[in-house]
Amino acid sequence: MPPPPPRFWDTLVHILVRVETPGGRLAVTSATPSAVCVVDDERYAQITALPEAAALNLPLDEEWHLTVPATSANMGPGFDTLGIALEVLNEVCVRWRTDVDTFEGIDPFTSDPQVTLLGEGVDSLPRDATNGVVAMVKRGYESTVATDKMKLPIGWMEFVCVNRIPPARGMGSSSGALVAGIAAGMALRGHDVTTSKARNILLQETAALEGHPDNVAPCIYGGFQLCYTPRSLESTMEIDTDNGELGDALTRSEKPAQYISRRVEPPTTPPLAVLYIPDFESSTKETRASLPTEYSVKDVVFTISRNALLIHAYSCGEWKVLDEATRDRMHQPYRGDPSGFPLSRLLKAAQEAGAHGSFMSGAGPTVLAFAGGYAMESKASNVTEPATPEAMLQASAVADAMDKAAKAAGLTGRSVVTAPSNNGVEAQMRRTVDVDKMSDRIPDLRD
Numbered sequence: 001m002p003p004p005p006p007r008f009w010d011t012l013v014h015i016l017v018r019v020e021t022p023g024g025r026l027a028v029t030s031a032t033p034s035a036v037c038v039v040d041d042e043r044y045a046q047i048t049a050l051p052e053a054a055a056l057n058l059p060l061d062e063e064w065h066l067t068v069p070a071t072s073a074n075m076g077p078g079f080d081t082l083g084i085a086l087e088v089l090n091e092v093c094v095r096w097r098t099d100v101d102t103f104e105g106i107d108p109f110t111s112d113p114q115v116t117l118l119g120e121g122v123d124s125l126p127r128d129a130t131n132g133v134v135a136m137v138k139r140g141y142e143s144t145v146a147t148d149k150m151k152l153p154i155g156w157m158e159f160v161c162v163n164r165i166p167p168a169r170g171m172g173s174s175s176g177a178l179v180a181g182i183a184a185g186m187a188l189r190g191h192d193v194t195t196s197k198a199r200n201i202l203l204q205e206t207a208a209l210e211g212h213p214d215n216v217a218p219c220i221y222g223g224f225q226l227c228y229t230p231r232s233l234e235s236t237m238e239i240d241t242d243n244g245e246l247g248d249a250l251t252r253s254e255k256p257a258q259y260i261s262r263r264v265e266p267p268t269t270p271p272l273a274v275l276y277i278p279d280f281e282s283s284t285k286e287t288r289a290s291l292p293t294e295y296s297v298k299d300v301v302f303t304i305s306r307n308a309l310l311i312h313a314y315s316c317g318e319w320k321v322l323d324e325a326t327r328d329r330m331h332q333p334y335r336g337d338p339s340g341f342p343l344s345r346l347l348k349a350a351q352e353a354g355a356h357g358s359f360m361s362g363a364g365p366t367v368l369a370f371a372g373g374y375a376m377e378s379k380a381s382n383v384t385e386p387a388t389p390e391a392m393l394q395a396s397a398v399a400d401a402m403d404k405a406a407k408a409a410g411l412t413g414r415s416v417v418t419a420p421s422n423n424g425v426e427a428q429m430r431r432t433v434d435v436d437k438m439s440d441r442i443p444d445l446r447d
């Protein structure tokens, strides 16, 4: 991939390095970008090889704000293949630290950043450079799209994470952290993460880290996603897509795409998603280890037929077959009741209360039930509309029923009514910091 075009602030660094004040500090000037024409390339190459110059290449007044949706993977029969984005959003804000007047004495590359956590996981997630989001911002900035040696001055950065996705419950929290972090790092490097190429890079990077694409794909693209790995990696250069259209599949290293995802579009507003979220955490890695490594033909046929039915049901809006379509014999029977978790009781309660279909979300323990929504024949246009009072009433009845069944089984947790989300990761830049003030805070690293 060619390096991104220089941005205004990248340009300014050339000028910063060349214009020295009597005190030896780097000075912000208001020179126009056209002044770059006189920069000596050889000298610039030497300067940018220095980590301190790299640090200064970050825009001084940019603050990035990212949102990522929770996801529900597998959806019953789509083990490692299907996933849907939900309107439960984590937010990540990355900016220069605001808790200090000067960065003097704070090593940009070895100090911990300032990390503020709000919401879910505040008692368990780390607040230093080992935090999953922080580590991924660094990775996104330094290596995901890197064509040079820029290092993120992580010790000078501040991360504010507003977490609404409860960690380790089967709602794609780890994928959200990977996607938000890498996307933020790419955005700080000046890449527009909303382009099809950037989203494809995100898919390749995060699916490889996660080990399966079914959470990260909806987290990146939104909606209901169907993922696969091409049979012959050599022949995939031309076939990866902008999630629906033929497009440019090259990743950063110009390797063939390992993961491909397609969107399954419903013809009507999809049903609401009712979640029962148990209080206890469950590690995806551990529950994956408990699955069989071989299956009978009978169980495979059972599962693939439901998988096909689920895609049919969703793409045609035939919600009445969702109950059958969300069954499987690959993972739910092993992760549910045998481990002592009352999965069958929760699914039955949801169904009896009027849910169209329900399943263990991801690797569990959360259970998702689809409820409400329009019947295909009652709505002609493909327009997403707010939930009707009838849909909300049905969803609320399903939530109550799951709550009751969980209590009866001795389980503590909460139910949440939400909806599928059309959108994946989004990034917005805000200009907040006064540039002159910012340049005063940056110490002269050359002493």
Ligand SMILES: Nc1ncnc2c1ncn2[C@@H]1O[C@H](COP(=O)(O)OP(=O)(O)O)[C@@H](O)[C@H]1O
Pocket (backbone or CB within 6 Å): 090, 121, 125, 131, 132, 133, 161, 163, 166, 167, 168, 169, 170, 171, 172, 173, 174, 175, 177, 282, 283, 284, 285, 362, 363
């Ligand atoms: N908001 C977050 N910020 C940083 N790391 C996170 C966040 N959410 C989850 N993680 C990481 O992901 C782990 C949970 O991953 P996993 O077991 O796959 O559960 P999930 O089903 O929620 O994805 C957590 O233990 C933590 O290490």
Ligand SMILES: N[C@@H](CCOP(=O)(O)O)C(=O)O
Pocket (backbone or CB within 6 Å): 071, 073, 074, 079, 080, 081, 169, 170, 171, 172, 173, 174, 212, 214, 215, 284, 288, 331, 361, 362, 363, 364
């Ligand atoms: N296909 C994966 C999905 C894991 O989802 P998560 O939200 O629990 O991380 C699996 O079933 O292991």
